[in-house]
Amino acid sequence: MGLNFAAVWGVLLLALLGKTNSDNLRRATSSKTPHYDQIFANKPDYTANGFDFPVGKPNAKGYYNAQKFGKNTHLGDDWNGVKGGNSDLGDSVYTIANGYVTEATNLGGGWGNVIRIVHKTSGTKWHYVESLYAHCDKLNIKKGDWVKRGAQIGTIGNNGGMYYAHLHLELRHTPDLPLGGGYSKDTSGYLDPTWFIRQHRPK
Ligand SMILES: [Zn+2]
Numbered sequence: 477m478g479l480n481f482a483a484v485w486g487v488l489l490l491a492l493l494g495k496t497n498s499d500n501l502r503r504a505t506s507s508k509t510p511h512y513d514q515i516f517a518n519k520p521d522y523t524a525n526g527f528d529f530p531v532g533k534p535n536a537k538g539y540y541n542a543q544k545f546g547k548n549t550h551l552g553d554d555w556n557g558v559k560g561g562n563s564d565l566g567d568s569v570y571t572i573a574n575g576y577v578t579e580a581t582n583l584g585g586g587w588g589n590v591i592r593i594v595h596k597t598s599g600t601k602w603h604y605v606e607s608l609y610a611h612c613d614k615l616n617i618k619k620g621d622w623v624k625r626g627a628q629i630g631t632i633g634n635n636g637g638m639y640y641a642h643l644h645l646e647l648r649h650t651p652d653l654p655l656g657g658g659y660s661k662d663t664s665g666y667l668d669p670t671w672f673i674r675q676h677r678p679k
Contacts, residue, residue: 509603509604509650509651512576512594512596512604512651515576516576516596519576519622521574522574522575522576522596522622522623522624523574523596523597523598524573524574524575524595524596524597524598524625524676525573525574525598525625525678525679526573526625526676526677526678526679527572527573527595527625527672527673527676527677527678528570528572528573528625528626528673528677528678529555529572529673530555530569530570530571530572530607530609530643530645531555531564531567531568531569531570531632531643533568533570533626534626534678536555538557538558539555539556539557539558539564540555540556540558541553541554541555541556541670542554542555542556542642544668544670545666545667545668545669545670545671546663546668548659549659549660549661550658550659551646551656551658551659551660551663551666552608552610552644552645552646552647552658552666552669553644553645553669553670554642554643554644554645555632555642555643555645556640556641556642557632557641560640561640561641562634562640562641563641564632564641564642565613565631565632565633565634565641566613566614566631566632566633566641567631567632567641568628568631568632569591569609569612569628569629569630569631569632569643570625570626570627570628570629571593571607571623571624571625571626571627571629572593572595572607572625572645572669572673573593573595573607573625574595574622574623574624574625575593575594575595575596575607575622575623576593576594576620576621576622576623577591577592577593577617577618577619577620577621577622577623577629578592578593578594578606578619578651578652579591579592579619580592580615580617580618580619580621580629580630581615581619583655586635586638586657586658587610587611587635587655587658588610588611588612588633588635588636588638589610589611589612589613589614589615589630589633590608590609590610590612590655591608591609591612591615591617591629591630592606592607592608592609593606593607593608593609593623593629594606594651594652595607597676599676600675600676602649602650602667604649604650604651605647605648605649605651605667605672606647606648606650606651606652606653607645607646607647607669608645608646608647608648609629609630609643609644609645610643610644610645610646610658611632611633611634611635611638611639611641611642611643611644612630612631612632612633612643613630613631613632613633613634613641614630614631614633615629615630616628616629616630616631617629617630625678644658645669646658646666646669647666647667647668647669647672648665648666648667649665649666649667650665653665
C-alpha cells in the first residue's frame with residue numbers, strides 16, 4: 477500500500493516536471509517577441525507599409541540631420557530645422573511608420589519627453605523595429621495607442637532649454653531594449669535610422 481502510494485505520487489511528480497520542462501522549451505524556441513506577435517495579431521492594418529522621415533513629412537523637407545548616427549558615438553539622428561536655433565521649436569513630429577505606442581512620457585534627465593513605437597515590419601530581416609523620439613515639447617499620443625505612418629505624435633522640443641530644439645531619433649532592431657544614454661561605442665541593437673528609412677520607403 478505504502479509503496480503503491482509512493483509510486484503514484486512519483487508518477488504524478490514526473491508528469492508535472494515533464495510539463496514544466498516542455499513549456500520552458502517551447503518558450504525558449506518560439507519568437508523572441510511573442511508579446512508583440514499577440515498584440516499585432518488582430519491589427520493587420522498596422523503592420524508597417526513603408527517608412528518616412530519623422531519631420532518635414534515625408535522627406536524631411538526643411539530639416540537637416542545635424543548629428544548623424546555613428547558621429548561622436550551618437551546612437552541616433554538629430555533633426556533640426558534649416559533656420560537653426562529654436563526656429564523648429566513646436567514643429568510637428570510624425571511617426572515614421574504604422575505601429576504601437578509602447579511609451580509616451582517624461583523620463584527626465586537629458587531625455588525629457590520620449591515616445592517609443594514598435595513597428596511590425598514586412599520584407600525586412602528584422603521582425604520588429606522600434607523608433608524612439610526624444611526631447612519632445614508636446615506629446616500627442618499615449619502608451620497603448622495605434623498610429624499610422626505620418627500621424628503627428630508630438631512636437632519638437634528643447635528639453636526645458638537644455639538644448640537648441642531638435643528631434644533625437646533612434647531606431648532599434650529589438651523592441652524594449654533599455655533606454656540607454658543616447659551615445660555609445662556599442663551599437664548592438666541599434667540601426668542607422670536614415671539608412672533604414674531610405675531602404676524602406678513606401679512603394
Ligand atoms: Zn541626439
